[in-house]
Amino acid sequence: MNQLEILLSDAVKYLRAALGTENISLSDSMSDAMLGHWLMDGNMRSSFAPDSSAKQWAQVEMKFKQMIQPGDGREGIVAETQSMLDLDWKVRLDEIPKYTCIDLFAGCGGLSLGLEEAGFSPLLFSEINKDAASTYLTNRKAAGYFQYADVNQLTNAHIKRHMEFWRNNGIDDIDLVCGGPPCQGYSGIGHRRTFKLDKQDIPSNHLFKEMVRVIKAVRPRMFLFENVRGLMVSRWTPEGKKGEIFEEVLKTLCAIKGYSVRWELVFAKDYGVPQNRPRLLVVGVRNDVRTLPRGEKDGEGLLSMSAVKDGVLPCRTGNPPDLIDVFGDLVDPNYLGEAATVRYPVGAKSAFQKEMRSNPAGRISRKGDELTEQEYSQHAARIREKFLHMIENNGEIPEHMRTKKFAQRVLPTRWSSGGPNITATSLPEDYVHYCQPRALTVREWARLQTFPDHYVFKGPRTTGGRRRAGDPDKGLWDRDVPKYTQIGNAVPVKLAKQVGEKFIEILGERE
Numbered sequence: 001m002n003q004l005e006i007l008l009s010d011a012v013k014y015l016r017a018a019l020g021t022e023n024i025s026l027s028d029s030m031s032d033a034m035l036g037h038w039l040m041d042g043n044m045r046s047s048f049a050p051d052s053s054a055k056q057w058a059q060v061e062m063k064f065k066q067m068i069q070p071g072d073g074r075e076g077i078v079a080e081t082q083s084m085l086d087l088d089w090k091v092r093l094d095e096i097p098k099y100t101c102i103d104l105f106a107g108c109g110g111l112s113l114g115l116e117e118a119g120f121s122p123l124l125f126s127e128i129n130k131d132a133a134s135t136y137l138t139n140r141k142a143a144g145y146f147q148y149a150d151v152n153q154l155t156n157a158h159i160k161r162h163m164e165f166w167r168n169n170g171i172d173d174i175d176l177v178c179g180g181p182p183c184q185g186y187s188g189i190g191h192r193r194t195f196k197l198d199k200q201d202i203p204s205n206h207l208f209k210e211m212v213r214v215i216k217a218v219r220p221r222m223f224l225f226e227n228v229r230g231l232m233v234s235r236w237t238p239e240g241k242k243g244e245i246f247e248e249v250l251k252t253l254c255a256i257k258g259y260s261v262r263w264e265l266v267f268a269k270d271y272g273v274p275q276n277r278p279r280l281l282v283v284g285v286r287n288d289v290r291t292l293p294r295g296e297k298d299g300e301g302l303l304s305m306s307a308v309k310d311g312v313l314p315c316r317t318g319n320p321p322d323l324i325d326v327f328g329d330l331v332d333p334n335y336l337g338e339a340a341t342v343r344y345p346v347g348a349k350s351a352f353q354k355e356m357r358s359n360p361a362g363r364i365s366r367k368g369d370e371l372t373e374q375e376y377s378q379h380a381a382r383i384r385e386k387f388l389h390m391i392e393n394n395g396e397i398p399e400h401m402r403t404k405k406f407a408q409r410v411l412p413t414r415w416s417s418g419g420p421n422i423t424a425t426s427l428p429e430d431y432v433h434y435c436q437p438r439a440l441t442v443r444e445w446a447r448l449q450t451f452p453d454h455y456v457f458k459g460p461r462t463t464g465g466r467r468r469a470g471d472p473d474k475g476l477w478d479r480d481v482p483k484y485t486q487i488g489n490a491v492p493v494k495l496a497k498q499v500g501e502k503f504i505e506i507l508g509e510r511e
Contacts (some may be wrong), residue, residue, distance in 0.1 A: 096170045097121030099504055102218065104151055104179030104211055108135040108457065108486035110449060111178060111226070114496020119504050120176065124162060126151045129481040131459025132489075138456050151210045159217040175507055177215050178224040180491065181207040208249050215256055221289045222503055225253060225282040226491060229265060232280060250282065259284040260292035262307035266495070269420040270316035273492040274326045274352075275448055277423045281499070283312045290506055314502040322414040323434055325350035327444045329357075330374060331435065340375040340441075343368050356447055359454045373443035373457060373483070377428070387437035408432055411440075424448040426485035428462070442483045449487050450494040457483040 099120045103112045106125040116122065124146040127133040133147065146162060148154045166174070208225070215223050234245040241247075254261045261284045268277035285292060292310055307313040329348055332341040347367045348354040357365040365371075379387070386401045387410075395410040410432045411422070422431065428439045442461060443453065463480040481489070 097123075099175045099507060100166075100171055101176040101178055102174060102214070102220070104177065104214060105181050105207070106132075106136055106179070107481075107489050108132045109139060110451065110487075110490030110493050111180070111496045112136070113139070113451070113455070114491065114493045114498075115176070115178070115500040117493070117497045118500025120500055123166065123171075123174070124148070124154075126154060126179075131483075132481050132486050134458035135456065135486055138458055151207065151214070154214060156213070156217045159214065163218070174218050174220040176222050176224065176503060177211075177218055177220040178226070179211050180226040181211060209252065212252055212256065215284070219258075219286070221286050221507055223253075223259070223284040224499070224503075225249070225284075227280045229278040229280055232265070246280075253282055253284060256284065258287050260287060260290075261285075262292065262305040262310050262312050264307040264313050266308075266313065268492045268495050269320045270318055271314070271492075271495045271498050272317055272319050272321075273448075273450055273494050274320045274323060274420055275423055275492065276420050277492060279491065279495070281307060281313060283307050285312055285506065289510060312502070312506065314498045317498065318419075320415070320420050321350060321352040323411055324413045325352050327353075327440075327447050329353045330371070330441070330444060332374075335376055335436065335438075338376065339378075342371055342374070344371045356450075356453050358452065365453065371443070372453070373446065374441045375461060376441060377439045379438060384437045387432045390432055391435065391437060410434060422448075424488050426488040428484050442487070445484055445487050449490050449492050451487065451490075452493075457486060459483055459486070 097120075100123050101112075101115055101120045103109075103115075103122050103125040106112055106122075106127045107129075109125075112122050112125065122140075122145060125136060126148040127136060128149045128151075130149075133149065137145070137147065163174075166172075211225065231249065232246045233242050235242060236244055250261070250263065261282060263280065263282040265278055265280055268275050268279065290312075292312070308315060328350070329344065329346050330341070332338070332345045335341060344357070344365055344367050348357050348364055354364050359365070382401075386398060389398050390396060390408070390410045397408070408430060409422070411434045413434045415421075424445060428445055431440060432438070433440060433444075440448075442457060446455065446457070447453075460480070460482045462482045462484050
């Protein structure tokens, strides 16, 4: 650690202790690295819990002033701590990344991970859920990232300061701003409960405007907006026009000056992912990076622009693995009566399994090595009986066990000629394992999204459906985001990697 980092670490510890004596709470997702950033910036108000009173904030300001003034035997570092506000943006990065990105609404990091595997280095991310943010940071060197919870906290003033810092470190341009604003309001799968609110009244449905604001402030060489297929047909109100939300999103993105925009509905199975998983991808390319042909309006008034045809998204590669090749190596014949399988029961057999079991150094886990997140749902005997009947009878649910709930499906050992026909969501109970009467584990769920086995997930394994959905009718927007939901919300890593490789191909054309 350099001297400034040592001073900053000491300042953070001192402030946390000082606040603790006043019973002032910090946001749960506020890491030491982010608190240090706010300290350096001299504007910490948005770091504190929303219910912090004016009196508490006055106490915070007093403690902050005390921290940078002599006293309590701290004179040795006070002068340098005082100058920290002037020095913070002159700190040098250990190494300058070749390709850089900012990931908004990053979730647990599926999009970032794929981009990293392609060659990008995230410099900043935003994620409002504390468990998803913890997952993101746990799998990366937290000291190298600027972290924001609410994207609204990433003000234009803060962006300006970040840009100054990056320019001082030799990064004149940010290569990519990417993100997928929360999609529960658009997704048919994620919106199973019937709420009375119109989509225009759901605050998260308007967060795409914050992403546009950040793009305008950063002026990256490229941007990527991703979302669910349901956005393409969503209405702001029941009386609205089908697809009017996407039309507004697309027009807002196209209105960013100096960029050419293309979009595509892609299917993850076409990029080697063992799911169907349709995703809407909108790509913007700054005009000095590549000149694209002019788009034309279709009959619905939308710009008809194929991102694949015009070469800004990768062509389909296909070859999604069968499920026996996805997680057949995780099948433990002795799983009943066990809470979890903690060691790989067999060695990797398929190429996909070897890829998933490879750590960042390239070592492939062997039989008997540690296995994480292979914890089993403790189904009642009658549920196991139901699942076993389904496995043995081509997915048929016993008549006396049928309900009006969404039908469960037995996963096939091998896909039919059409390839994968499933999409991993936040509900693991949607699917029954192809050869064992149980729901999938977190690790199996993660493999469907092509997360490697070394990827760590934080937070509870699962929670109740109401807690996952919130209660918009009552104005309760906060949702639990347990491990299954984090994974189900993510962009598949293999899809993100191929998109990132295509972007680097484009970005390298003018170098």
